[in-house]
Amino acid sequence: DAKTTQPPSMDCAEGRAANLPCNHSTISGNEYVYWYRQIHSQGPQYIIHGLKNNETNEMASLIITEDRKSSTLILPHATLRDTAVYYCLIYSGGSNYKLTFGKGTLLTVNP
């Protein structure tokens, strides 16, 4: 699976949009971009995933660049409860079913 690069930490004001970047320059054509978050030692929570197109669900939006070498997770209106470590992962499934977690980005939402 391709490796990802994320900033170690970010801050965001409550009520504002949080934009979390991720670089995955070695991504292959069949690999999906996944985002998870972990709130204070709870289990990782699935947020969103995508292959080529931008995706949106009730939690967030995922913007993938046309060359697929980077992506941005957008939390449109961050709340204090969104403070967590956010993980960007590249996953191809197939014969390698494991998710490989990096260090992620600690997002702190400030009042």
Place this chain on the structure above:
Amino acid sequence: DTAVSQTPKYLVTQMGNDKSIKCEQNLGHDTMYWYKQDSKKFLKIMFSYNNKELIINETVPNRFSPKSPDKAHLNLHINSLELGDSAVYFCASSRGTGSNQPQHFGDGTRLSIL
């Protein structure tokens, strides 16, 4: 209802003991996983089962033995517990093994070895 549930939530025991952690999912998924998160917060896959068959074993010591009695359950038995086994163990499940199948995690079992 909790989608992926683990028991116990906390487990404190002495070195050398044998213990089990249970995991159940009510999502109707075919694939289940065990992950370990150490003190440095890195999450690593340990095992994966698809339709009750082992498909991933990530060089985990033989003291760790997963058991899947049915597709909804994946238990983890640990023999002769060591200090280094102290960690948080997460169970997860997914609909299948394809790249378009998100994994959903339980809340973890915090294992402390005295």
